[in-house]
Amino acid sequence: MPEKKIIAVVGATGAQGSGLVRAIMNEPDGGFTARAITRNVDSPKAQELAALGVEVVAADLDDVSSLERAFDGAYGAYCVTFFWEHFSPEKEIQHATNMATAAKTMGVQHVIWSTLEDTRRWVPLDDDRMPTLMGSYKVPHFDAKGESDHVFPDLGVPTTFLLTSFYWDNLVHFGMGPKEDPDGNLTLTMPMGEGKLPGIAAEDIGRAAYAIFKRGDELIGQTVAVAGEHLTGEEMAAALARAFGREVRYNAIEPEVYRGLGFPGAEDLGNMFQFYRDFEDVFCSRRDMIAARALLPSLQTFDSWLSKNANQIPRE
Numbered sequence: 001m002p003e004k005k006i007i008a009v010v011g012a013t014g015a016q017g018s019g020l021v022r023a024i025m026n027e028p029d030g031g032f033t034a035r036a037i038t039r040n041v042d043s044p045k046a047q048e049l050a051a052l053g054v055e056v057v058a059a060d061l062d063d064v065s066s067l068e069r070a071f072d073g074a075y076g077a078y079c080v081t082f083f084w085e086h087f088s089p090e091k092e093i094q095h096a097t098n099m100a101t102a103a104k105t106m107g108v109q110h111v112i113w114s115t116l117e118d119t120r121r122w123v124p125l126d127d128d129r130m131p132t133l134m135g136s137y138k139v140p141h142f143d144a145k146g147e148s149d150h151v152f153p154d155l156g157v158p159t160t161f162l163l164t165s166f167y168w169d170n171l172v173h174f175g176m177g178p179k180e181d182p183d184g185n186l187t188l189t190m191p192m193g194e195g196k197l198p199g200i201a202a203e204d205i206g207r208a209a210y211a212i213f214k215r216g217d218e219l220i221g222q223t224v225a226v227a228g229e230h231l232t233g234e235e236m237a238a239a240l241a242r243a244f245g246r247e248v249r250y251n252a253i254e255p256e257v258y259r260g261l262g263f264p265g266a267e268d269l270g271n272m273f274q275f276y277r278d279f280e281d282v283f284c285s286r287r288d289m290i291a292a293r294a295l296l297p298s299l300q301t302f303d304s305w306l307s308k309n310a311n312q313i314p315r316e
């Protein structure tokens with residue numbers, strides 16, 4: 001039997017990476033095996049992966065030589081950065097550069113780079129529809145990823161660019177679920193007006209990445225976008241109401257109100273939602289549902305994701 005191709009997975013204990021690790025391990029005859037990269041091989045999440053039979057190795061995106069060791073002998077690498085760990089776009093760009101450098105040095109044959117739009121292409125810094133943040137960004141956690149796209153091809157690393165979408169899991173883990181207003185009405189608040197939001201089950205990003213690796217070199221050099229569904233706030237609230245068995249109202253506040261909510265990242269997310277709303281055509285057309293389902297026919301819809309996860313969504 002031919003040796004299995006190793007896919008080194010950055011963020012293997014996180015939302016995107018764990019979806020990929022599990023997709024690979026769920027198909028023992030698929031020709032691939034996963035190498036999980038974590039800063040702490042003893043953490044409960046890392047141990048959970050080890051119990052599945054996954055090789056778990058230590059590396060830190062700050063440390064190129066640790067990445068080189070983690071990529072050694074790997075056919076492929078899944079590369080993602082972690083804005084919400086440090087809130088620094090410059091650090092994301094450095095981390096992308098470190099991964100590209102290690103992939104080049106170790107001769108990785110296929111990198112999937114998890115990216116998002118550089119919104120400054122559509123909203124230049126002098127466009128005052130939304131404020132410039134952190135000196136030179138509009139949506140820092142998007143822009144830094146898009147700005148990093150070039151580092152992989154610049155180094156000659158064979159790369160597929162995976163454009164991701166809003167995780168529905170944010171309703172569970174990121175405090176974005178419906179909340180009760182003072183009158184006891186359950187309310188989903190998003191500053192999106194009537195715009196459509198391309199969303200996805202986070203684990204499906206990893207499952208889509210696996211489908212890309214399985215295509216061999218067919219998608220190298222290409223941008224592949226994934227979303228499970230494009231839904232308005234009203235449609236999301238209606239789906240939540242069906243899942244909860246009680247009314248959920250959509251509350252479309254203005255982006256500037258959202259930016260002022262005061263939690264860490266509120267300005268970044270306010271600009272992000274405004275970008276979705278004001279550039280719905282750009283954002284949705286790049287995430288073509290037919291192409292995404294052709295890549296991964298089992299992509300979950302919001303309803304199918306809710307059927308498994310609605311009970312985890314806080315609703316206080």
Ligand SMILES: NC(=O)c1ccc[n+]([C@@H]2O[C@H](COP(=O)([O-])OP(=O)(O)OC[C@H]3O[C@@H](n4cnc5c(N)ncnc54)[C@H](OP(=O)(O)O)[C@@H]3O)[C@@H](O)[C@H]2O)c1
Pocket residue numbers: 010011012013014015016017037038039040043046059060061062080081082083084085141164165166167168170174
């Ligand atoms: N939330 C959304 O809707 C959404 C949508 C699209 C894209 N994104 C982007 O997704 C990215 C986060 O990915 P995720 O959601 O899969 O992550 P996550 O679930 O938040 O998990 C964080 C991961 O980061 C790893 N990590 C953090 N710092 C590290 C470092 N210095 N070196 C190595 N590993 C490090 C952690 O591993 P250990 O702790 O085990 O070391 C962990 O696996 C963000 O940049 C975000 O902008 C989010």
